Amino acid sequence: MNALELRNVKFSYGENAFAIENLNFAVKEGEFVAVLGHNGSGKSTLARLANGLLEADGGEIFVLGMPLEQKNLYEVRKNVGVVFQNPDNQAVASLVEDDVAFGAENVGLPREEIGARIDFALKAVGMEKERHATISRLSGGQKQRVAIAGVLALKPKIMILDESTAMLDPRGRREIIDVVLRLNKEEHITVILITHFMEEALLCGRAVVMNRGEIVMEGAPAEIFERHEELLTYNLALPRIGQICKGLREGGIAVEDTLDIEKLAEEIARCVS
Numbered sequence: 442m443n444a445l446e447l448r449n450v451k452f453s454y455g456e457n458a459f460a461i462e463n464l465n466f467a468v469k470e471g472e473f474v475a476v477l478g479h480n481g482s483g484k485s486t487l488a489r490l491a492n493g494l495l496e497a498d499g500g501e502i503f504v505l506g507m508p509l510e511q512k513n514l515y516e517v518r519k520n521v522g523v524v525f526q527n528p529d530n531q532a533v534a535s536l537v538e539d540d541v542a543f544g545a546e547n548v549g550l551p552r553e554e555i556g557a558r559i560d561f562a563l564k565a566v567g568m569e570k571e572r573h574a575t576i577s578r579l580s581g582g583q584k585q586r587v588a589i590a591g592v593l594a595l596k597p598k599i600m601i602l603d604e605s606t607a608m609l610d611p612r613g614r615r616e617i618i619d620v621v622l623r624l625n626k627e628e629h630i631t632v633i634l635i636t637h638f639m640e641e642a643l644l645c646g647r648a649v650v651m652n653r654g655e656i657v658m659e660g661a662p663a664e665i666f667e668r669h670e671e672l673l674t675y676n677l678a679l680p681r682i683g684q685i686c687k688g689l690r691e692g693g694i695a696v697e698d699t700l701d702i703e704k705l706a707e708e709i710a711r712c713v714s
């Protein structure tokens with residue numbers, strides 16, 4: 442079954458241009474998908490549409506096979522957890538356990554159940570020792586793990602991380618990626634990772650590229666990153682090796698695009714021999 446499916450979805454913030462234009466996107470249950478795209482391509486709008494924070498102007502959205510309609514909004518919100526970019530804007534309480542409990546309390550779970558869910562969620566993100574800590578004293582990576590725990594306490598089937606590692610240092614980024622990789626593998630949570638870090642996308646099973654509110658590229662992350670010319674047309678930064686390939690071609694050495702250093706060396710040898 443598809444965890445999430447958007448069919449011909451359109452959305453405009455009210456001005457003339459559509460932020461999402463005829464978007465078709467399906468994610469299977471258990472998948473780990475990267476969503477790439479330059480600023481303004483519609484990635485965050487996609488995340489907000491998927492959990493019912495915004496309502497589409499056209500098309501259909503299905504969450505776990507359920508049409509996203511007003512009467513299903515509660516089920517949708519419970520099943521599609523979104524973690525945003527800035528760890529400092531997400532906390533609603535000052536203590537870790539209160540923050541993690543917040544969403545679960547809001548959906549009216551019984552007290553014992555909430556306690557069990559805090560245990561589960563903090564353990565899942567490796568923060569059980571910080572249960573009684575003050576959030577403002579945590580590192581960025583720890584704060585984002587608390588934000589993830591808050592989403593996890595609702596036991597969602599789908600998690601969307603909207604550039605949730607963008608403001609973190611490399612270590613914090615790695616902490617978050619490790620957590621979501623594990624949640625995908627062990628808890629079978631479907632993960633949609635919106636990111637502009639190539640290394641993160643390479644860890645995903647599949648990647649899509651958005652441009653002007655549509656999906657314009659799709660495939661295995663490594664395949665996508667090898668399509669250097671196409672990436673450039675969508676204003677995406679090339680991987681370092683892509684910049685080298687491009688430079689070589691501009692210098693008259695007609696190498697094929699590749700992500701593999703050894704293959705590039707062979708290409709250069711072929712071209713200059």
Ligand SMILES: Nc1ncnc2c1ncn2[C@@H]1O[C@H](COP(=O)(O)OP(=O)(O)O)[C@@H](O)[C@H]1O
Nearest residue numbers: 454459460478479480481482483484485486487
């Ligand atoms: N709250 C908003 N009000 C009006 N326009 C918005 C708002 N949020 C985003 N947009 C516009 O919608 C388009 C898509 O934005 P967004 O989904 O945030 O892209 P991304 O997350 O890929 O950077 C952009 O043109 C952006 O300017």
Ligand SMILES: [Mg+2]
Nearest residue numbers: 484485486604
């Ligand atoms: Mg965004």
